[in-house]
Amino acid sequence: MRQSAGVCTLWVLLTLVSIVTATCRYHSPAFPPPDYSKGSPELDEAFRKIETAISEITSQAKFNKSSYSIEVTSSKSTLWSSFHTATDKDSERPGAAEVNGSSAYRIASITKVFTVLGILQQHAAGNLSLDHSIDRYVSELNGHQSGDLPWKDITLRSLASQLSGIPRDWAQGDLVNDLEDPSIFGLPPITAPHLPKCDSYGKYVPCTKDEMLETIRTKAPLFAPNYKSTYSNIAFELLGLVLSNVTGLRYEDYIQQSILDTVGMNHTSFDKPSDEVAVLPKNISWYWDIDEGVQNPTGGLYATSSDLSTFLRYVLTHFNGITPALDWLNPVSFATSVYSHYGTPWEIFRTDKVLSGSDRPVTFVTKGGGLPGYRTIIIVVPEFELGITILTGGDGDLLDPLREIVSVSLIQAADKLVKRQIEETYTGLYETSHINSSLGLSYTEDQGLEITTWLSNGTDMLSVIPMQFQLPRESFRLQLVPTLLYRDQKHLYGELWRMALIWDNSPSEKLVTQEEPVWDDFCTTDVDTMMYAGKPLNELAFLDKSGDGRYKTVDLTAFRVTLTREAEGQFQHDMLVTQEL
Template sequence: MLSLLLPLVLCVPLVLCKCSDPSPAFPVPSWIQQHKDGSLASTFQAIDAALQTIASDDQYSTTSFSIQLTSETETLWSHHHTALKHNATRPGTTHINDQSLYRIASITKVFTTLGLLYQHAAGNLSLDDPISDYIPELNSSSAIPWKDITLRLLASQLSGIPREGNWADLATNPFDPTSVGLPLVKKEDLNLPACFDPEIFESCNWTQILPYLSKKQPVFAPGQKSTYSNVAFELLGLVLARVTGLSYEDYMHESIFKPLKMESTTFTTPESDEHAVLPVDQFFWDVDEGIHNPTGGLYSSSADMSIFLRYILTHYNALATGVNWFMPTSWTGLRSFYGMPWEILRTDRILEHSNRPVTFVTKGGAVPSYFSRVTLMPEYGLGLTLLIGGESSILEKIQEAVTIPLVRAAEEAVWQDIDTTHSGFYTALNHSLNSSIAFAASPATGLEVKSFISNGTDIFATLLSTYARLSGIPEGDKWRAQLSPTLLFKDEGRREGEIWRMQIVHERNDDGAIWDDFCLVDVDPVSYAGLPLNEVVFWHGEQVVELSAFRVKMGRLGGGSGEGIDEGSGEGLFVQQSS
């Protein structure tokens, strides 16, 4: 057997990479079907109670917030809290609900980038064009190499340009600089745009700001390191205006808000305070951000943001050719990354039964008195909106209180569903063959192959054990055969014939070497007669599994192993809650 499989050596890394939990994706259950009988009601009740406890702290007496969870198709749960104290002269809304309006600040960058992707897909611009092709004024005697800064780098926080134009300059703050050790500077020596007036909080126009930007120094070389920049998105907004012939604000309305029916989302201060969330001492509600709109000018509601997240969850890999919008573009820490323009966390510390990483694709925003974050969990097909008016420190407390129990409950629901639909014992439809395979699902090991006989041959004792040795797994170490979904189908039109790939998983322990964390994914190592040796296809309508390279179909005799899964049908898992 070993001699027959020697060609596999060419397909195996020279150093074994212990990708012990290789499958961060799985078929997402139908949350619509599962949210009818309330099996997760206790989870949401516990989250509601935790949120009420957080909000009861005296430091949050002037803070209101809205939280909403959506699946790919509908809102599943929401929680709204109204501040105990309001401004006596201008209270705004005193009953927070999903129509309440907040400033969502830098979440606006996601909309700007979506507009950019639309224009890239239409062929009106390329993400890899330099910004100077669209704003040639930047080339004039500038220390920043604008010709080397592409639209993609700007949207990915990899441009290396400064964070702000003038708004972050301490000279714009009404305080005594000498109190913090800074010298006094005369107004004529401020080295700020000519339009700047420290007594008036208003934006410059492009005629005034572009010459100022041309004099700025770079922070990094383009594409070298990531650093946050608001200016990058202000420039992208100008590019969109010049490419489309519309104002940036009109283009956003016509291309995104109007088609998606986001009727409350606007760059213009709402005429009425009926739905306005106006925290005590806020001063930013009425500020017109002008040319800064593309980086943080939007007003929106949790209901509108759920509409938007549903769209993103169902289109993120189909917005433009070659662009998966949820993929990282650079790292910002050990487990955190920038996307375009997402802020991504990937952690293996959240699941209770597995070290499999969970990915949170987020975008946060902050302007005075308003703090916000959207969190997409594409593995689960879920999106979370968190909008705050008031004290900023509540955001991280809410994020932790909501996402941890939510993901753990969704994880349990996922494996209950997979256990019901995939686990079981299958035998060959051609009864002349002595062929069978058994699967069991659990949160700890995923969908695992427990036994595999092909025409009387034990595949574990022959093919799989030989491949495990060739992969470098030491004799005596534990390994398993685990299925990883490709999220593709043999019949894409009817979404039938769900394709999975079998992988050998080395079960690591806690005393491994540093380089055990070096994981190179390879799910297509070898084929047989032109078909992937590890391809497993589930035809759920027929209760049949197909082993492609083995040229065999097997029918399901029994299902639902229950291994590692709490008892229950898995139905009715999400209910809408609010308080």
């Protein structure tokens, strides 16, 4: 028995140490999504600053021919919008007289998101599988080819997530169409009768399915499938063919019926809108009229900012429920940057530079697009339940400063709103009268919601845990992590959180002498730790929400105790005294 008990104690020790010796924190989302329905002075101030900063940018002479539409939406409604009409327009074809939320742009590669959504819908319906190879749905790829693309190894999933390894383009991006004198680049003069006779090779005549298939069957891969990310437009043109073959509809008709009409995007289409609503940048508006033909699935949509806000609301509320095959906003592969990843088909950026005074990262799930005269981007920030649309027509340099100004200021303000709402909803002292048990919760921008005092049957848990396992008390913390689940999921009652045990090593405790050990950045997630009598040891549930949004009780699952929240103010006062000492 002693040996058994010793083994058990060692196992528990190793389990806890494996958690708490990590130098990293449990990062976002470390809070439930904020509630934007009650108004927010934090956001109001941010939007005023954003408008001022944007006005300074657009007042520059280089942007006289440029227009933009910007919208910010929550999962429920548009929170803010801003529009700018170019002051220098083509007198013969000016386009929309005044840019607003109903003004149309070519959104270019944002179209890929709609193509992938169609594929996910058909996977959920059982009409195709993401893990089947492309040649199962495009039979022409089974025939003879002079190239050596391994179609039987290229799945729909790899195509949708930029992991197919196939080339980028087949009818665009060829310098033979753009250089009057190839010798400038050291290139020899050449005639190429074997090239396609459409798109940039043929005065922008729309390309057909047969022309595309004939050309790509001559291509070689860049990488083996699923080896390395590389951006491919061809991948999404093939997915468009899959949708057409599986549904029996034209690709454009399927997207219109199953997504645009269903979501309520009434001003988005593959058909060219009238000039009355068109954003037509001076001197570079020619691409507005181009029919992309078989290349529509990679970049053919026209859309408005208001419609894209509607779509982002759909994404924010459905991204994890479209199909059990994946969470749509998760990354699937690395891009070239440490902070950048590819999704399906998203471009995902994760940075810790947004929230000043904190190393908590923010994840921006984006899809950008570019065509002559147009640069566009949609951004989803899932932990804050926010979506951003930025559409520009004119100088392509305008989008980058707009993205920086809007996204950074917005998230900083939303984080302030989070702090206020969490303090109002959760923080305070919870206790019970019949046993000596209490729980004190506080929130800071850097640490999130954490347990700052905890008595269980008279035991000071924040002292006994580090003492038992020889951990420094001053760097030991219990951070709370929302699960976004409930004990009663049907009635959304009993909001479930987990405790994450964190031990932040101080510089003096480093085992190596270098200032920033390399492996300090290596962190894995392990939130579910141990049980007590079959119940999770680190689970708690907030219960009994009052009319003002404050939780009145908290239940510690494994400890079989429910604690009641003290009147507002008492705990805050006590905490201030403690901090002063």
